[in-house]
Amino acid sequence: MQTNELYRPKLHYTAKNGWINDPNGFSVYKGKFHLFAQHNPHDTKWGPMHWSHAVSDDLIKWEHKPIALTPTENYELDLGCFSGSAIEHDGKHILMYTGCKGVAGESTHQTQCIAVGDGTDYTKSQKNPVINAQDLPEFVKPSDFRDPKIFKTGDYFYALMGAQVYEKNIGTMLLYRSRDLEKWEYVGETLRAQEDGLMGIVFECPDIFKLGDKHIILTSPINMPTQGNKYQNLSSAIYFVGEMDFESGKFTPEYYDEIDSGFDFYAPQTTLNTQGKRVMIAWAQMWGRNFITDQLGHGWVGCMSMPRELILEKNRLLQTPIKALERYYNGRYSNIDEGNVDCFRLNISVDLTSGNNFCLKLFKTSSGCLKIFYDRPTNTLSLDRSQSLYRLDKDPKEAEVKNVRRVELLPLATLKLDIIVDTSLVEVFINDGRHTMTANYYKGNGDVTNEINTDCKYCLDKFDFNIN
């Protein structure tokens, strides 16, 4: 497939060609990071799902490997090998994924499967599917039962699955356990969405891990209704903080919130890095949107977020870009108009006591720019991508809602922004990662500039990159 590189990010993972969505199997195996993704190698649209595969030493530079999973078995025809996860066990790399049989949008039958590999080649278990329709509690149907997150605690392997309580049309998660990866038993219902529908209709792509003395669950609920400035995308990615009981399988939540306040962040997965730090990566795109590089025939679609290190502070998730990005710095500048114009990092501290307005304009061309601006009366930061050369929202009537997102800030005197600008993707880390906003943006033709309009005092550091 011929590709056009105009909008391809340089610091973020993309597949060579074809389509990708969710990150899968994000893990460390034999000291290297492995990242798989939902992948259609034959088209730039979602289609029969394969697992693409890449390996990295530092999560920035990726080496493409052969496709790890191709739908070949009866239990995964014709929809494919859906999302899942990976762990290292006894020198082997174990993948657990959803086999999805059926016809998209009509009837689907989902089961959980295992494949075992050596970091390059993966073989599906003869025992597949290892978790089947008959292993389900009566309130879940095999049409919505997927995305296993596998992990090991004590003597057991566990797998946490996303699902739906079909009679109530709300999301849930189910926990299973196994001693040998072949025979799995149902432990219990881990976390059910609120009955009022405010947490959407299916919990997709769960993840569970410990941060400090709390358990964190991540999930991506389909159709979470908008609540104020939050959950404004078709689907959302959220985190729960609480306590997990592995005996009963039950999670007791204390707090939940949206993970990213931008437009394009879905299906995040985490792994521990070799220093024991928790790192998260997500699909930096969203369902229900126009996929511009598909429409333009560029031969590739989909990109991952910058891997983000996670910490918990008073039950709030803080996200910062991984340190390894700094290894690739090229020039350092103190003016925004020096250095590379569409692939760089900005660190800005704005003294909000010294003025009233702050507006950053990125990718500015004669046809528009991406705006990031502070609004004092509401103490919000907004990300406005309404001037993207190509419309991302499918319905122009919804442009106002779909093209501006706002996040309410804590009442702080200084606004700290750490912004990664990468060709057609921008990630904004606000006030040491208390909020993040991620967006695709398609710049116009001609010369690109970046500028700051403000009456506030500010300090700025700009870095560009050498990633060859």
Ligand code: FRU
């Ligand atoms: C989330 C998701 C998963 C599913 C996969 C299919 O984006 O819908 O639930 O496994 O994508 O590609």
